[in-house]
Amino acid sequence: MVTSRLLEAFLACPFKCHLLSEGEVPGGTEYSAWAAARDESYRRDGVRKLASQEVGPCIASAEPGLWKRESWQFAVAKTVRAEGWEAEIALIQRLPQAGASSRFVPIRFAANNRLSASDKTMAAFEAISLAKAFGAKTGAAKIVHGDKPATISVNAAVLSRAVHRKVSQVAALLSADLPPVAVLNRHCPECGYQDRCRKEAVGTDDLSLLSNLTGKERARYRGKGIFTVSQLAYTFRPRRRSKRLAARPERYHHALKALAIREQKIHVVGKPVMPVDGTPVFIDVEGLPDRNFYYLIGIRVEEPGGTEHRSLWADSSSDEKLIWEEFLDILSGTDRPILLHYGSFEKTFLKKMCELYGGPPEPSAAATAIASSTNLLAVIYARIYFPAYSNGLKEIARFLGFEWSDPLASGILSIAWRSQWEESRDAGLRDRLIAYNADDCEALSLVARTIARILSPEILAAEPAGVPEVVHAEELGRCILSKWRVFKSPLLDMEKINEAAYWNYQRDRVFVRTGTEARLNQKRPKRTSRCRRKAEKIVMAIPPSSCPECGKRGRTKSRLLTRTVEDIVFGRDSAKRRVVQYIFQGYRCRSCKHEYGLSEWYLHARKWG
The missing domain is CATH 3.30.420 (Nucleotidyltransferase; domain 5)
Structure with missing residues (x-):
């Protein structure tokens, strides 16, 4: 069962969702405790203000199936379950419609003045859960937020595909045999599991400890077999910076950061500048x-x-x-x-x-x-x-x-x-x-x-x-042994074979010993690009007025295709070349879906007209 709590945790961190599903109690921090108390207070005050507008009964029956037959305006703190979804909704508003069944709109409360994508996703989740419970069309949801409460409407139908994809990911996580990898991210300072995950990441020397390393970069390193910060440190190789790139900012080297951590030394690249006069x-x-x-x-x-x-x-x-x-x-x-x-x-x-x-x-x-x-x-x-x-x-x-x-x-x-x-x-x-x-x-x-x-x-x-x-960093290259070290083998014949392998390379690529003539002879011939001549004449092909298959005139435009050919024009005393472009407007019959308007002449590739 994918619940509101699990989905909200998944949007922040998949590993947090896993820990909650396993029933592990978060350790809690001063900020997370304050944030939880603030959100609860804001939700309670918001519900009380809106529900106080109701003249009649405010609480609907426990069963959503009986809600349509009752007369009420707001339902407080309801849980809706349908098709493996469980949404905990703070407030549901009933909107009667003349000649049609009532609409049910979930209202979500967020204390922040600025809404996040997670807030809108959760509001859409609640609206879709209501629609599933009633078998109705997906409607809108409302979010009340900010110090000076403002209400915005969220079109849940627009977010439906994204919400279903997230719910499917949560369901896959819950049914997986292995837990997800603990990855440190920007949500960690707000999370009650922060100390637990940090301790685990330090123990395994995980790459997510490097805050500047993105998820895609971590995945790329893991694809290369690099899983720890210490392993990443061994991949750094200093390279001479090109003069063409002197004006561009220096690229960030994650491997050098890992090397600095491993050796506990400050590493400097280039010549940084800081003003000191004053x-x-x-x-x-x-x-x-x-x-x-x-x-x-x-x-x-x-x-x-x-x-x-x-x-x-x-x-x-x-x-x-x-x-x-x-x-x-x-x-x-x-x-x-x-x-x-x-x-x-x-x-x-x-x-x-x-x-x-x-x-x-x-x-x-x-x-x-x-x-x-x-x-x-x-x-x-x-x-x-x-x-x-x-x-x-x-x-x-x-x-x-x-x-x-x-x-x-x-x-x-x-x-x-x-x-x-x-x-x-x-x-x-x-x-x-x-x-x-x-x-x-x-x-x-x-x-x-x-x-x-x-x-x-x-x-x-x-x-x-x-x-x-x-x-x-420029001095590190002096300590790195050359890759072209002398090849040693227990078999003398293998050393001779390896030595012979360099002969072709020296003959084809190394010109220091062979002089200027050999280098000039090795120059590759330049490719000659064909220049396209501008069309001297444009011919628009006339399509049939009706479908050649069923004879009906109803049609819609399809592809617009062109063919450029070279034709020969004969004069009395001369023959000259002329470039002609033919344009064919294709049509599709609305009845039989047959596509027509292309000449048989076009369908056969040719250069000459």
Whole structure:
């Protein structure tokens, strides 16, 4: 039986669906507990508000077959089963129709302001389950979502094929003899099984530990027999970068990342660049992306005279402009500021704030700093490979020895803390958020100093203990033995045969010893491409007015075909070539489906007319 709970889990992670089907209880995290409580509260409040509109009875009978004969408007918390599907529906609305049977519309509740594809798929699943239970046509479903509840309609008939495909995949997973492979993905921070799956992946050294590795790339490596990070590390081979590709960004090497993890050394590709001329200003912003609201700006200014940290807090969205103006004042009061951040979140923040509230005057140093802010993640990506499974700030900073005051703090957990603070105004939650933001700024400063040492050989030589061992990828090639090593065999005859195998190759491909003449003689003849002459005359073939098979005139257009031939035109004293293009419009008879309009002359390929 494919239930709503299993399908929703499958959409997030197939392995989570398997664990739920086996009855394994999730360990739970602070965020997952908060999210479950929030969703339940939102669903309960939404049902109560809508069901309070009902004048008569609100709860329908337990059996869906009796619903059509009852007079009701809303049915609360109903379970519908049909054809191996089981949908748990929070609210069902009955819509009477004049002269026809009533329509039943499932209503789903989602606390988020932005709906995901999973929300729409689950709403369609509920609508299709209702249609199966009543033997009716698939109708629409409704989703109530957001802080200011808005209702959207989902056309379940459009999503029907996709929903049936997902349900079939869940059914195949439940009936399979072997469980699916545990794969870490983006849903892990929200999942109660996170610690369990992470521990299993680390134990098996699974490729999914590398967060930048996509599912298709993992499948390709597994097809080659590479299943672990350690195995992937042995596949890296340094290659000289072509001059034609010098202007293009460096390609990310998953094998080099695996090599850095295996050897616990920092690997550098090429020559990364990071601005160092000025006063570094590190910023880290906390916000609620679902509401487009930024409530905390952490600023760390490192001047020669000392380091200063400021935390700009907004109690509500009306204070957002105030903390932005205060941020601009701090930036304007800094001598030659260089704005450094980690990731695109802060880049989006700077752009949106400038559009909403305006930026500093254009010639100022603050305006220049905002326009040329440096994303350290972009400096690191594909150029500096830290021995960490991802390029996240926390993993890299922890490798460098930094620890957060709250080890469990994370970006996704800060969303829960902020929501809880808005409900309770607990000063402890506010302090936890500010401390977490300050730790992020300090970790960002540590990563920036490390990158500066890596990119400056003189600093790296003066402070060898301050940075872990650094290896440049270009130097790795010196340690790799040549593939063309001397062939040794227990049988001397085999060595002679192998030596003779190179003779043809040297004669056909190697020209260093044979001189310029042999190379010129080996040039392949160029292919001569035939140039098509433009048609000098176009002839449109006249099709029959009726079907030659049944004689009826009803027809629809089919293929439009052409044939270009070369004809000879004879004059009184000459003969010349002329290119003629014939066009044939095909038709299909509506009665007998016979296709006609093509001449027998066209059906036989020919060059001359």
